[in-house]
Amino acid sequence: MAPAKAPAIDVAAHLPIATGVLWTLLALALLFFAVRPELWRRLWFQRVDPRPAGLLRIVFGITVLWTIVDLLPLARFLFTDEGLWLPKMARRNYGGDFRLIFDPEHGFEHWYDLLLAFWYRFSLFHIRADPPFVYAVYTATIISLTLMIVGIKTRVTTVISWLLVNSIYVYSPIFYSGGDTVVRVFLFLGMLTRWGEGYSLDAWWRRKRAVLAGAPKIPPLRPIPAWPLRLMMLQLAIIYCATGALKSGHTWMDGTALFFALNLDHFYRHPAQIYLVTFMQAIWVLPLATWVTRIWEMTFPLALLGAAVNGYERDRGAGLWPVVPLWRRALSWLCVAAMLAAAAWLAALTALYYYDPAVGPWRISKPQAAAVFAAIVVVVPALAVGGYLLLRRKRPTWHRVARQWLLGKRMWLGVGLVMHLGIDVLMNVGTFVQVMIAVYIAWISGPELDKIWHTLMSRPQAPGVGERPRYKRRWHHLLRAPIDRLRYRVPRPAYVVHHNPGEDSVRHAALLRLWDLGERLQFLADEGLAPRRLCVTVPGVGLRRDADAGRALVPVLPGFWWMYPWCLIPGVSRLCGSIVLRTFR
Amino acid sequence: MASSRKGPVTTTSDPEKVEEPCTVLLRAPLEVRADDGRPWAYRPVGMVFVSLFLLYHVVALLQHTTPGSGLAASFSRKLGESLRVGSYMRATSNVQSWSMFAPNPHRSNMFLQVFVELPDGAVLDLEHDMYGRRQYPYVFYDRMGKINRRLLEQDRYQRHYAAWVCRDWALHHAGEVPVRVKYVKMWTKVPHPGKVIPNWGFDPMELKLTKEHLPSVECSSTVHAQVPDEVRARHGLPPLRPNEFRDAVVQTWWDKAELRAKTIDRRRAIDPDRADEPAAPEAAPVAGEGGGD
Numbered sequence: 107m108a109p110a111k112a113p114a115i116d117v118a119a120h121l122p123i124a125t126g127v128l129w130t131l132l133a134l135a136l137l138f139f140a141v142r143p144e145l146w147r148r149l150w151f152q153r154v155d156p157r158p159a160g161l162l163r164i165v166f167g168i169t170v171l172w173t174i175v176d177l178l179p180l181a182r183f184l185f186t187d188e189g190l191w192l193p194k195m196a197r198r199n200y201g202g203d204f205r206l207i208f209d210p211e212h213g214f215e216h217w218y219d220l221l222l223a224f225w226y227r228f229s230l231f232h233i234r235a236d237p238p239f240v241y242a243v244y245t246a247t248i249i250s251l252t253l254m255i256v257g258i259k260t261r262v263t264t265v266i267s268w269l270l271v272n273s274i275y276v277y278s279p280i281f282y283s284g285g286d287t288v289v290r291v292f293l294f295l296g297m298l299t300r301w302g303e304g305y306s307l308d309a310w311w312r313r314k315r316a317v318l319a320g321a322p323k324i325p326p327l328r329p330i331p332a333w334p335l336r337l338m339m340l341q342l343a344i345i346y347c348a349t350g351a352l353k354s355g356h357t358w359m360d361g362t363a364l365f366f367a368l369n370l371d372h373f374y375r376h377p378a379q380i381y382l383v384t385f386m387q388a389i390w391v392l393p394l395a396t397w398v399t400r401i402w403e404m405t406f407p408l409a410l411l412g413a414a415v416n417g418y419e420r421d422r423g424a425g426l427w428p429v430v431p432l433w434r435r436a437l438s439w440l441c442v443a444a445m446l447a448a449a450a451w452l453a454a455l456t457a458l459y460y461y462d463p464a465v466g467p468w469r470i471s472k473p474q475a476a477a478v479f480a481a482i483v484v485v486v487p488a489l490a491v492g493g494y495l496l497l498r499r500k501r502p503t504w505h506r507v508a509r510q511w512l513l514g515k516r517m518w519l520g521v522g523l524v525m526h527l528g529i530d531v532l533m534n535v536g537t538f539v540q541v542m543i544a545v546y547i548a549w550i551s552g553p554e555l556d557k558i559w560h561t562l563m564s565r566p567q568a569p570g571v572g573e574r575p576r577y578k579r580r581w582h583h584l585l586r587a588p589i590d591r592l593r594y595r596v597p598r599p600a601y602v603v604h605h606n607p608g609e610d611s612v613r614h615a616a617l618l619r620l621w622d623l624g625e626r627l628q629f630l631a632d633e634g635l636a637p638r639r640l641c642v643t644v645p646g647v648g649l650r651r652d653a654d655a656g657r658a659l660v661p662v663l664p665g666f667w668w669m670y671p672w673c674l675i676p677g678v679s680r681l682c683g684s685i686v687l688r689t690f691r
Numbered sequence: 692m693a694s695s696r697k698g699p700v701t702t703t704s705d706p707e708k709v710e711e712p713c714t715v716l717l718r719a720p721l722e723v724r725a726d727d728g729r730p731w732a733y734r735p736v737g738m739v740f741v742s743l744f745l746l747y748h749v750v751a752l753l754q755h756t757t758p759g760s761g762l763a764a765s766f767s768r769k770l771g772e773s774l775r776v777g778s779y780m781r782a783t784s785n786v787q788s789w790s791m792f793a794p795n796p797h798r799s800n801m802f803l804q805v806f807v808e809l810p811d812g813a814v815l816d817l818e819h820d821m822y823g824r825r826q827y828p829y830v831f832y833d834r835m836g837k838i839n840r841r842l843l844e845q846d847r848y849q850r851h852y853a854a855w856v857c858r859d860w861a862l863h864h865a866g867e868v869p870v871r872v873k874y875v876k877m878w879t880k881v882p883h884p885g886k887v888i889p890n891w892g893f894d895p896m897e898l899k900l901t902k903e904h905l906p907s908v909e910c911s912s913t914v915h916a917q918v919p920d921e922v923r924a925r926h927g928l929p930p931l932r933p934n935e936f937r938d939a940v941v942q943t944w945w946d947k948a949e950l951r952a953k954t955i956d957r958r959r960a961i962d963p964d965r966a967d968e969p970a971a972p973e974a975a976p977v978a979g980e981g982g983g984d
Contacts, residue, residue, distance in 0.1 A: 117762050128766035132750070150745055151731045151738055155723045180834055183855075188862065188922055190855045192915050198941045202781060209943035219944075225782045236925070272784045280841060280848055281834050284791050290784045323715045326722035331732035333745060340749065344756050348789040355795030362884055367796035369881045371895055372836055376827045381892035387884045388891075455762060536832040552723060609713065616716035629717045 115459050124455060131448050138441040144428045150336060153329035155552025160304030162547040166296065167255035169541045170271065170289050174247055176537065177274070181244055185277055187235040200278050202227035229276040246270055257306020268297045285538035291341060292545050299334035303327060313620055317613050324616060338548035343407045350403025358400050361393025373533040402521050412513030419509060446484055454480035519546050563624025563662070565598050566591035599645035600628040601662055606639065607631035614638050617690045626662040638691060656683030751776040756787065801843045804875040807860055814873065817856065822877055823896060843876060853908030854916035861918050866928045868917065874905035914939050
């Protein structure tokens with residue numbers, strides 16, 4: 107409750123009652139969900155489209171792999187007994203109680219101590235750290251992460267990846283950066299997620315077997331429990347809110363924090379950028395960015411609220427929102443009101459102890475500040491709810507705008523994306539930026555991901571064609587072009603896949619649909635084609651056969667995009683095409 | 692591919708001319724659907740178990756990441772102790788701290804110069820600091836730069852780092868042990884924007900460099916500053932003399948059992964009738980829980 111780095115103020119007089127109120131708050135939160143169990147169910151136990159989780163596994167997994175490979179040159183120094191720590195010292199300092207239950211000469215006292223080892227801080231390197239062993243574990247980690255990324259035995263390889271990555275991290279924390287902490291906490295949540303159900307070789311092989319075995323239609327993807335993804339959303343909100351709240355220093359107030367951060371020798375990409383940074387500070391771009399960053403970070407939990415409100419509105423619109431008896435609704439609202447009252451009381455008490463009129467935003471006494479803070483805690487949520495309901499009833503357009511922007515992911519994640527990309531351009535902070543952006547995928551729904559693929563696979567309409575407006579003034583056109591190019595899009599011409607009309611060939615051709623995420627393919631039965639052979643008509647290019655057909659499919663099948671650079675090499679290009687075609691044989 | 696072509700049939704536009712399964716396979720929308728058709732992810736019993744875990748995890752996470760001082764001190768401590776939040780967060784590798792650039796970003800660049808003093812009195816700069824050494828543009832993340840800075844931010848690491856320097860020097864110089872490792876802290880202050888805006892910037896190499904000697908670390912008397920015999924054997928070095936290796940003290944279950952057995956034996960030797968009495972209190976394990984983010 108106290109601000110970070112607060113001076114030591116004796117709060118003993120009110121500590122017991124504050125503790126009681128905090129316990130009451132916790133009890134009220136539990137009571138709320140006890141009264142409204144259907145909300146708890148909807149919050150955690152919905153089944154959701156597995157594709158965003160699958161994409162998260164791939165992107166996040168690549169970032170983890172990148173982080174681990176990036177550490178490889180330092181592996182001898184950081185993890186072996188020829189480096190910074192002898193295992194005994196590492197075990198003593200960072201092994202927690204594991205140091206007590208494991209003896210290097212005599213092992214564990216009881217067989218079940220091995221289980222306890224997992225509860226205590228435990229790294230394989232705490233047991234043995236000679237270079238061959240460390241490099242073997244490192245190789246196993248890289249292999250396991252690769253299998254997790256491509257989705258082979260995903261559940262098992264994710265658990266093994268978590269264990270091995272933790273072995274690397276737990277040995278000693280001297281090299282940690284913010285990115286490593288994000289990797290650790292999200293890999294744990296990833297282990298709880300059934301993220302192998304989408305975009306994985308496991309799912310591909312399952313569906314391929316079914317189609318080739320005579321399934322009447324392509325087997326559906328299996329939805330997955332939402333709760334691990336919701337925990338990821340909560341974790342992200344905690345990261346931003348905590349880091350924003352902790353930024354309580356004067357440089358964040360006076361707008362110089364980013365200037366200092368960007369001018370530190372340890373971070374800047376090139377010393378010449380100091381001049382650019384100074385210029386941006388002079389024209390007030392950086393001070394503004396400093397304040398926006400802090401406010402955005404502190405208020406990021408509103409994005410969670412927005413996700414909840416938008417979910418409610420979607421279900422309400424579709425008639426899926428559960429109807430519950432009035433007494434339960436009334437009791438739940440009573441819980442909320444009681445929680446607000448308790449929070450207001452705590453806010454007032456906090457102001458009484460910690461508000462400093464000399465540095466606070468207003469020149470008011472402590473009792474006045476207590477009244478103001480208590481009122482804010484009660485009035486702001488009340489006004490927000492009242493205003494929201496009023497907008498919904500009286501101003502549907504504004505209501506939609508508020509839902510899409512103020513409470514929408516596009517604003518909260520969009521600002522984050524811009525902020526992180528800005529950081530990455532101007533600072534080297536390891537893989538922190540990449541891993542933070544990767545975990546945004548947990549916020550995306552299946553239909554939204556579908557839209558993203560279709561946008562990527564489409565092309566912008568020309569001005570004045572279709573719905574895209576043409577502007578009379580050139581500056582107007584230039585300003586609107588980036589948005590309009592994203593907004594008004596049409597599908598690109600389809601690639602036509604020719605296949606033999608026999609059922610077996612159709613089944614093999616149908617497999618292509620599982621990789622065709624942007625729906626760029628059309629199918630044409632061609633009796634002139636031998637069974638199971640495919641050729642492709644590429645728009646504007648013509649018919650491609652054999653390996654050339656496979657090569658031609660690479661740009662429209664995202665699962666093969668990793669091949670694209672190899673396809674530019676003449677000899678390897680045909681090999682890539684053959685691999686693509688073999689995938690569907 | 693056969694040369695004779697009998698006219699293609701577009702399965703996407705003319706479904707009447709093809710078999711039904713083909714049409715479905717090539718045209719039916721791809722679905723996301725559960726085999727069992729249940730609306731929720733689990734049956735009631737499963738929901739209860741997962742709910743308990745969710746409650747625990749969320750409460751533990753909030754307790755771990757919110758300030759545990761001031762008016763929340765007692766509540767946070769009691770909640771943490773009763774739920775064993777610290778152990779849970781460590782076991783699941785969820786320990787986290789998000790004080791990046793907080794409460795303020797650093798306003799000075801800090802570097803640690805690392806020297807070794809050899810038996811002949813020579814002092815060599817090992818060039819572990821990155822002051823003026825980094826190649827630009829700075830593309831690949833430099834962990835050693837981060838570690839060098841961390842040695843100053845958390846000085847408990849300095850002794851361990853020096854011990855490694857001693858060992859590493861010995862490993863790469865036929866077992867020759869340096870006398871000591873010397874540290875020099877260097878720093879430059881990033882000027883306030885108000886001072887540099889009139890000049891449109893500054894040259895970081897022109898900033899005043901301040902230096903300060905830090906305590907040296909002796910290689911012969913510091914724990915783990917000597918190459919252990921196991922590693923020496925690996926590199927063809929002769930073993931250390933008895934008691935030359937300064938080992939860390941860690942009391943494992945085996946040491947405790949031995950201590951207990953010895954205590955009982957000693958007591959038996961003095962007065963066999965009192966052997967059933969509990970052993971003497973054991974020495975408390977050496978505290979050394981370090982780390983953190």
